[in-house]
Amino acid sequence: MNMQTPLPVREIDDEARRLEFRNAMARLGAAVNIVTTDGGAGRAGFTASAVCSVTDSPPSLLVCLNRSASVYPTVSANQVLCVNVLESGHEELSRLFGGKTPQAERFEAADWSTLETGSPVLTDALISFDCRITTVTQAGTHDVMICEVDGIRVRDEGKALVYFDRSYHHI
16 A cells, blocks of 8 residues: 655645745736846856846846756856847747757857847847846845846837746737
8 A cells, every 4th residue: 555644734835835826926927038148158048037127227127047047057157148028929939948958059040149248139039138247136046136238229110929827928
């Protein structure tokens, strides 16, 4: 007979709370971004929705990155990044940068240029914010990075790609 030991009540409550939070956050719509870096530690990129503005003086963004992510050592060492805001035609690119595809293959799937920091700028992104990481704070499993904007590229047309209720939407 296979008998499983029940989890202590506290762990069940913590897991239920975590699941409830994740389900609630799925209902919070967010822009889809590809965050890229390039420098002495190499070139890397990942898909992120945990990005928001901080202030316009100096222009700054907040970017969250899980410390267990494969790109973490590269981003952390380079101390520069570019937040590329995706448009509605970028769903496949978002999936590519959000999966286990090798970094070189991710970058081969699109056209890139650079601005101030040398981080890859997606040529047809709606907006690209080229940044230096100025402050890092640890919060749970993630680093919360405050990034000062050194350069901006904006496209005048296109529809935004957002993630809401665990699927992509175009606005």
